[in-house]
Amino acid sequence: MKVLVLGSGGREHAIVKLIMRSTARPRVYVAMDYRNPGLERDSVNSGGRAYVVNTVDANSIAKVAEEVAPDLIVVGPEEPQFAGVSDLLRDRGFTVFGASSRCAEVERSKAFARMLMWKYEIPGRLNFKAFRSIEEARKFIEFAGDVVVKPARQAGGKGVKVLRDTQAYLSRDRAAVKRTYVEKLYTEMERYRDIDYKILVEQRVEGVEYTVQVVTDGSYVLPLPAVQDHPHAYSYDIGPETGGMGSILGPGVVLPFLTIDEYKKSVEIVKQVLDALSKEVGESFIGAFAGQMMLTGLWGPTVIEFYSRFGDPEISNLIPVITSDFLEVLERAAVGKLAGAGLNIEMDMVSVVKAVAPAGYPDDRAAASNHRVAVDEASIRKVGCEVLYASIELRSDGVLYTKGSRIVEIVCGGRDYEDAYRKAERAVQYVEILDGWPQFYRSDIGSPELVRERCRVAERMRRVYTSRAKRGMLGQMLVWVPGEGVFENPLTGFVGVSKP
């Protein structure tokens, strides 16, 4: 059997590792944007090969596909989906695992995703306002309060500003930042020609984040275990937004801070969204889909955004725990025969993933690029972990160079968090930037202390949302403007108290 995997990073390396274990002994081919050493090696070892090609260029990908003639194509990242790569491949008669461009709209446009949730009254939705023009955004932002300002299009884990605004004495400073930021963000978003909405302003919530990924063939939905990603660059949830510095999974399908009931509710939300989406776009969703969730006091399980693909690094957490034939799952989804499929995992194991990044990531990718790297894979394996290669390139001089984003992901399984954490902490030491340029990773991810802290926050949120549920207040946030009335408008702030 031949499988072609599309994409260049850690997520694709995880997918390749997972499918290579299949009893079908697939020959794996990869189409990637640069020479990812892990993808190149594993594909060759499986009897396949890797192609370096622009993965958002549908025609070039189709050419590779025709040359390989695979039995299955797995589209890893979202950008090729947006660019219509899955569509063209399907048109050419290939069996494809990966959302069509119309389905992928749910990830590409955060405004679309939010509108969908409101239109179909799906629980876990947040109040928001989306803007096409800078004039509208400018006007609105003057009155905005405790909000999050983000690009209305998926922009690869960048550009989100979470602006807690619950202190009137600092609200002018925050207003000033909102004002400047909206201008800056708008300018940046103008380069995306593929969306109307540029800026989204939404209700800020707090709580504990987790991701619920599923595999679907358009009718049957197979949920994967919940995973928690860590978006802040630095330890203890400090620092700028990144694509994710590491993640944890287990034991079992939930995380220590999540109840089975909350997990089921989250899966239910994801299913409702998939239903709504296929009604809305008139196509069924074939591929991986994920809800990036937060357990909040407002709703309990709440949607932050959706992925029309596997999460990166979330998918990597499956490597140590999954016992099913993952290739079979992907293939059954791609051909519409997923019904009845199950997923076996080691129920009493956990896994910890840690990304290692060069200084400069995420805000100065140029500075973070072109540094020589050594990865001592043998030692990492000895500790009991695996390495996934991400933003790292094998050049013709035979040396590995950073490409500006996360270099590798270290994946470790263990009996419990203490065990997996200890392994991961040892394993990250075997990744080294050779020219003295600083590198970093988050030493707190997977630590029993951090897991306990998440449990405490989740417990607090649970108390709030259960009490709100009793009062029939889930999802609602009322504002009273004396003389005007009571409104549901949590986007308005102190500066705008006079008018909602």
Place this chain on the structure above:
Amino acid sequence: MAGLISIYAFDELWSVSNMVRYGLQALQHRGSGRYTVCSFDGAVKCGAGSSLDEIQQHASGWFSIAGIHSSDSDTAIDVENGGVRIALIVERSYSELESFARSLVKNLTSRGRVDEALTAVVEEHQHQVPSFGAITSRGEAIVYRGLDGLTPMVLGSYGFDMAFASSESVAIEILGGDVRKFLLPGEFVYISKNHMRISRVGCSNCRGRLCIFELLYVARHDAVVDGVSVYGFRKKLGSRLASNFDRKNEVDIVVGVPETAIPYAVGFAESVGKPFELAFVATGGRLRSMLFQNPLEKLIAVHLKMNPVRGVLEGKRVVVVDDSMVTGATMKTVSQILRFRIGVEELHLSIASPPLVGECPHSVMNLDVRSLLSANLSEDVAGKYLEVDSLTWLSLEDVDSVARTFNLCLCAKCFGAEFVGCR
């Protein structure tokens, strides 16, 4: 004692000026109104003053360090070495400040790794370096908690946008941030444009011990110090104190000296089953009278805290609870007011700490042994001077066992012990 606050915005869109103001305001109780601030907006700029308005004008750009102190000397410096400027604010007077600052900037520029640089300079200064905040003209910020661990340092954050470090958790909360981590003794945070790291200075036989006064007196009730709720700790000491008091059934009311002793009195009252009442209302800000150096300023602060609430206390047998007794001046004032102006029937004084017998060898607290009441007056004379019917203390063993239940390790040299807790 002093309060330090550092604010670092990862996005240069922010101006920290207002945040410096409110951050310092939240730490106001840790000093006596002498402020220093250094900011970075492409270059390092420093200013000092005694009003927050003034300070705010000196704070600009996207990162700042600032402090409030009780003394002016050796608490802030600003030096240049090899074209790099460094501004440093320390948490208590440090006579080696200049040599330390020079050596730090030299090492930062000559060594590649911050860890090595800081470890080397701290070692060169016999591990005596107090907690500090520093910024350099290369756009770096460093926050360090001294190896002695005498005063705390808390890390916090605001969304994806800012990192905070503060002597007390309250300032982080007042700035709308989340408390993220209590730095360990010797731990430091280094932030530059592209990088942040948390690491620890090496020292083989250094034992960090928190100053006992941090928990007894200095921190606000709403603060969390090294993971311990200050309010919870104080209440617990109060109830322990009650068990040393043998006239539980012969008193009517429990009051606390404002405003630091309130939680002790609440714990005491709860434990003896008598009502807790408010006895005094303070005028003006919540300054810690003990942190004033000038005796007259100290008395002024004491007197301003003490306007009595009338009506409830008259003719009653009252327990007055205080956190500590230094010179006894506060208690003398309290007893005079309660007796002459209110007319209480009996006055029982309960102190939620042991007798103070020595000076602070670390010069964290400004204690003069000649004016410590318990180091100079016998129990009998003290009772007469203060005009109280009984005088109850906590023993070192009491404090030790409470500290242990909170997992604390406290320096207690001024109480005549090396430490309490620590197990």
